[in-house]
Amino acid sequence: xxxxxxxxxxxxxxxxxxxxxxxxxxxxxxxxxxxxxxxxxxxxxxxxxxxxxxxxxxxxxxxxxxxxxxxxxxxxxxxxxxxxxxxxxxxxxxxxxxxxxxxxxxxxxxxxxxxxxxxxxxxxxxxxxxxxxxxxxxxxxxxxxxxxxxxxxxxxxxxxxxxxxxxxxxxxxxxxxxxxxxxxxxxxxxxxxxxxxxxxxxxxxxxxxxxxxxxxxxxxxxxxxxxxxxxxxxxxxxxxxxxxxxxxxxxxxxxxxxxxxxxxxxxxxxxxxxxxxxxxxxxxxxxxxxxxxxxxxxxxxxxxxxxxxxxxxxxxxxxxxxxxxxxxxxxxxxxxxxxxxxxxxxxxxxxxxxxxxxxxxxxxxxxxxxxxxxxxxxxxxxxxxxxxxxxxxxxxxxxxxxxxxxxxxxxxxxxxxxxxxxxxxxxxxxxxxxxxxxxxxxxxxxxxxxxxxxxxxxxxxxxxxxxxxxxxxxxxxxxxxxxxxxxxxxxxxxxxxxxxxxxxxxxxxxxxxxxxxxxxxxxxxxxxxxxxxxxxxxxxxxxxxxxxxxxxxxxxxxxxxxxxxxxxxxxxxxxxxxxxxxxxxxxxxxx
Ligand code: PEP
Ligand code: MG
Numbered sequence: 061x062x063x064x065x066x067x068x069x070x071x072x073x074x075x076x077x078x079x080x081x082x083x084x085x086x087x088x089x090x091x092x093x094x095x096x097x098x099x100x101x102x103x104x105x106x107x108x109x110x111x112x113x114x115x116x117x118x119x120x121x122x123x124x125x126x127x128x129x130x131x132x133x134x135x136x137x138x139x140x141x142x143x144x145x146x147x148x149x150x151x152x153x154x155x156x157x158x159x160x161x162x163x164x165x166x167x168x169x170x171x172x173x174x175x176x177x178x179x180x181x182x183x184x185x186x187x188x189x190x191x192x193x194x195x196x197x198x199x200x201x202x203x204x205x206x207x208x209x210x211x212x213x214x215x216x217x218x219x220x221x222x223x224x225x226x227x228x229x230x231x232x233x234x235x236x237x238x239x240x241x242x243x244x245x246x247x248x249x250x251x252x253x254x255x256x257x258x259x260x261x262x263x264x265x266x267x268x269x270x271x272x273x274x275x276x277x278x279x280x281x282x283x284x285x286x287x288x289x290x291x292x293x294x295x296x297x298x299x300x301x302x303x304x305x306x307x308x309x310x311x312x313x314x315x316x317x318x319x320x321x322x323x324x325x326x327x328x329x330x331x332x333x334x335x336x337x338x339x340x341x342x343x344x345x346x347x348x349x350x351x352x353x354x355x356x357x358x359x360x361x362x363x364x365x366x367x368x369x370x371x372x373x374x375x376x377x378x379x380x381x382x383x384x385x386x387x388x389x390x391x392x393x394x395x396x397x398x399x400x401x402x403x404x405x406x407x408x409x410x411x412x413x414x415x416x417x418x419x420x421x422x423x424x425x426x427x428x429x430x431x432x433x434x435x436x437x438x439x440x441x442x443x444x445x446x447x448x449x450x451x452x453x454x455x456x457x458x459x460x461x462x463x464x465x466x467x468x469x470x471x472x473x474x475x476x477x478x479x480x481x482x483x484x485x486x487x488x489x490x491x492x493x494x495x496x497x498x499x500x501x502x503x504x505x506x507x508x509x510x511x512x513x514x515x516x517x518x519x520x521x522x523x524x525x526x527x528x529x530x531x532x533x534x535x536x537x538x539x540x541x542x543x544x545x546x547x548x549x550x551x552x553x554x555x556x557x558x559x560x561x562x563x564x565x566x567x568x569x570x571x572x573x574x575x576x577x578x579x580x581x582x583x584x585x586x587x588x589x590x591x592x593x594x595x596x597x598x599x600x601x602x603x604x605x606x607x608x609x610x611x612x613x614x615x616x617x618x619x620x621x622x623x624x625x626x627x628x629x630x631x632x633x634x635x636x637x638x639x640x641x642x643x644x645x646x647x648x649x650x651x
Contacts, residue, residue: 061291061292061293061294061295061298062274062291062292062293063289063290063291063292064243064265064268064271064274064275064289064290064291064292065268065288065289065290066243066244066265066266066267066268066269066271066288066289066290067247067248067254067265067266067267067288068265068284068285068286068287068288068289069247069248069251069253069254069257069258069264069265069266069267069285069288070254070257070258070261070262070263070264070285071258071263071285071286072241072261072262072263072285072286073263073282073283073284073285073286073302074220074240074241074262074263074282074283074285075220075240075280075281075282075283075294075299075302076218076219076220076240076241076280076281077217077219077220077277077278077279077280077281078219078220078222078275078276078277078278078279078280078281079215079219079220079221079222079277080222080223080272080275080276080277081221081222081223081224081226081272085197085200085201085203085204086200087163087164087166087167087200088163088204090160090161090164091160091161091164092159092160092161093155093159093160093161094159095159098155098156098159101155101161101162101165102152102155102156102162104162104203105148105151105152105155105162105165105166105199105203107202108162108199108200108202108203109142109143109148109199109202111202112142112195112198112199112201112202113139113142113143115198115202115229116135116138116139116142116198116229117139119135119229119232119233120132120135120136120139120229120232122232122233123135123232123233126232126260127232127259127260131255131256131259133348133349134228134252134255134256134349135228135229135232136348137191137252137345137348137349138191138194138195138198138227138228138229140345140348141191141192141194141195141345142195142198142199144195144345145341145342146173146342146345147169147170147173147192147195147196148169150168150169150172150173151165151166151168151169152165154168154169162203163200163203163204166196166199166200166203167196167200169196170192170193170195170196173189173192174189174192174193175189176189177189177192180596181596185346185595185596185599186248187247187248187251187252188346188349190225190246190247190248190251190252190253191252191349193225194225194227194228194229194252194253197225197227198227198229215238215239216238217238218238218239218240219238219239219240220239220240220241220242220243220281220283221234221239221241221242221243222242222243222244222271222272222275222281223242223243223244223245223272224244224245224246224272225244225245225246225247225253226242226244226247226253227253228252228253228255228256230253231253231256231257231260231262231264232256232260239262240262240263240283241262241263241264241265241283241285242257242262242264242265242283243264243265243266243268243271243272243275243281243283243290244264244265244266244267244268244271244272245267245268245269245270245271245272245273246266246267247266247267248266248267251266252349253266254266257285262285263283263284263285264283264285265283265284265285265288265289265290267288268290271290274292275292279292279293280292280293280294280299281293281294282294282298282299282302284302322351322602322606324601324602324605324606325605325606326584326605326606326608326609326610326613327606327607327608327609328609328610328611330584330589330610331589332584332589332590332591332605333353333354333568333589333590333591334351334352334353334591334592334593334598334601334602335352335353335354335355335356335357335391335393335568335570335590335591335592335593336350336352336354336355336356336357336592336593336594336595336598337355337356337357337359337570337575337592337593337594337595338355338357338358338359338383338595339359339362340362341362341379341382341383343595344382344383344386345386346595347386347387347595348386350595350598351598351602352390352595352598353390353391354387354390354391354392354393354453355383355387355390355391355392355393355592356393356518356568356570356590356591356592356593357393357395357457357518357568357570357592358380358383358392358393358394358395359395359398360376360379360394360395360396360397360398360441361397361398361399361403363375363376363379363397364397364399364406364408365406366406367406367407367408368406368407368408369408370406370408370437370440371440372440373440373441373443373444374444376440376441376443376444376445377443377444377447377448380394380444380445380447380448380454381447381448381451383448383454384448384449384451384452384453384454385451387453388451388452388453389452389453390453391453391454391455392453392454392455393454393455393456393457393495393518393568393592394445394448394454394455394456394457395456395457395458395459395497395518396428396431396438396441396442396445396456396457396458396459396470397427397430397431397437397438397441397459398426398427398459398460398497399426399427399430400421400424400425400426400427400429400430401421401422401424401426401427401460401523402421402422402532402533402534404421405430422526422527422532426459426460427458427459427460427461427497428458428459428460428461428466428470429460429466431458431470432466432469432470432473435473438473439473439476439477442456442473442474442477443477443480443481445492446474446477446478446481446488446489446492447481447486447487447488449488449489449492450486450487450488450489452489454489454492455492455493455494455495455515455516456474456492456493456494456495457494457495457496457497457516457518458470458494458495458496458497459497459499459520460497460499460500460523461496461497461498461500461503461510462500462502462503463502463506464506464509464510464513467496467510467513467514468513470494471494471513474492474494478490493515493516494514494515495514495515495516495517495518495568496510496514496517496518497518497519497520497570498510498517498518498519498520498524498556498567499519499520499521499522499523499524499527499571500523500524500527501524501527501528501552504519504524504528504552504553504555504556505552505555507555507556507559507560508559508562508563510559511559511560511562511563511565512563514565515565516565516566516567516568517556517559517560517565517566517567517568518567518568518569518570518592519553519556519567519568519569519570519571519588520570520571521544521549521553521569521570521571521572521573521574522571522572523571524549524552524553524571525542525543525544525546525549525571525573526542528546528548528549528552529541529542529543529546529548529549543626544572544573544576544579545579545582545620545626545629545630545633546626546629547623547624547625547626547629550582550586550620550621550623550629551621553569553583553586553588554586554587554617554621557586557587557588558587560587561587566589566590567588567590568588568590568591568592569583569588569590569591569592570591570592570593572593574591574592574593574597574601575591575593575594575597575598575601576597576601577600577601577603577604578604578633578634579633580593580601580604580605581604581605581608581613581616581633582613582616582617582620582633584605584608584610584613585610585612585613585614585615585616585617585618585620586617587617616632616633619632620632620633
């Protein structure tokens with residue numbers, strides 16, 4: 061008997077004969093496509109994508125009786141990736157510009173993006189490279205015109221499927237048939253293949269490395285999906301011992317078993333809303349699977365870069381519509397343009413009033429200051445945001461506000477934009493929510509005033525720390541003194557939390573601090589109930605919150621307010637946060 065160790069992906073024990081699936085499709089030989097044949101090759105690619113999407117749709121239909129909406133989304137993700145501009149656009153580009161044949165173009169696009177995900181620290185997000193690989197694999201199958209269904213035909217007798225890799229759709233398609241369990245070489249316990257197996261109650265071990273090469277069709281196998289163990293040709297005694305340990309499968313709602321779908325609730329029942337900071341369109345494809353409660357900060361500046369002119373209203377609108385649709389039915393908060401400061405200005409703005417240069421960009425025309433100086437540019441964006449709000453869930457937030465006057469002027473411009481749209485008979489949300497980014501000491505100290513005139517506050521800790529400590533967030537020379545837990549910062553945050561509570565206006569923390577598990581806990585202790593962070597940070601923050609009790613966190617926050625130095629504050633959070641992260645919170649903004 062040989063023992064193969066992998067990762068337990070879906071609990072349960074299964075014993076039976078192995079059925080080794082045919083090898084995965086490969087891109088085959090590289091063929092160069094001359095420019096005059098590029099259109100033809102692009103046509104092949106499009107047809108394969110269409111066939112792959114139709115195949116996934118058929119699998120989804122067939123599985124819809126067995127899967128709840130919480131898991132059908134995995135199959136929807138597969139279809140979304142087949143339409144993903146980032147992935148498919150890259151494949152198209154390689155055909156057009158590099159003269160690759162469609163198979164190689166798809167493989168090159170998959171490798172390119174999979175490599176990016178591989179470098180991510182969080183295992184959940186690292187496993188998303190598998191989703192991209194699965195999309196590519198499905199297209200390759202159709203380019204090769206190999207039989208659909210992924211793992212090939214089904215075995216004649218009930219068997220344990222052994223494969224190099226399986227896509228979630230393969231698992232969904234096979235689950236209605238004769239598969240007792242499965243074992244794969246690739247994959248991790250947060251892969252969608254694993255989540256699908258859990259949902260369908262199929263015992264599974266993934267990530268074995270080489271099981272598909274060590275096992276032959278017909279071998280006897282015992283799969284323990286809890287322990288991640290596979291016994292190859294076990295004795296009858298070993299099988300009996302395992303059988304004795306078989307328990308009736310619990311009728312547990314699978315949503316409950318999927319960590320990513322668990323809400324961020326403290327042990328004593330306080331719900332914290334986790335939102336995503338989104339910095340470009342490409343991140344949107346991850347939203348439906350991230351388990352976050354919406355988009356807390358959409359940094360719209362990306363639309364302005366790498367172009368000589370300002371984006372048109374239609375360009376803004378197209379992006380915001382994509383955002384609203386990706387987030388729906390959850391909220392999406394769009395920050396109006398925050399140009400200037402460390403992110404500079406696009407050429408079109410530089411040619412204007414700023415051509416003489418600014419002595420200190422961080423203290424110059426930034427964020428709302430620029431928007432109010434250029435209402436023509438600002439209104440395009442406001443109109444587009446309003447139009448996208450017809451989709452529901454869209455809100456907007458003004459950056460770098462330091463006075464009530466600025467908020468009033470921004471609101472007045474929004475009213476003008478509404479009036480124009482009404483005149484044109486366009487739809488929008490009349491009561492769209494308007495927030496203020498609290499990221500200067502001025503705004504933090506007057507948060508009570510701002511809260512009376514805004515629908516919500518969004519605390520931008522990256523800039524709030526920079527301006528409170530007078531230390532450039534992008535300057536390496538002061539990086540070691542950019543103390544996110546400086547007592548002055550703690551006091552300001554406490555004041556904002558209190559102002560929001562007294563005014564009955566929600567406050568979201570959207571700086572890097574919110575994505576650091578230890579700091580997130582102290583923010584909850586200070587009174588914040590909404591945290592917005594990079595998508596990759598959400599799983600660790602969720603875990604930390606679920607392991608804590610609010611009473612303790614409030615005690616921690618109370619003690620922090622007494623601290624006289626950042627070191628003292630840090631010592632406190634480290635004690636509480638042990639296990640939720642290691643060492644000094646790394647909360648300097650990525651610049
Ligand atoms: C912040 O300042 O904390 C923030 C969220 O915005 P940005 O990092 O984009 O300035
Ligand atoms: Mg900011």
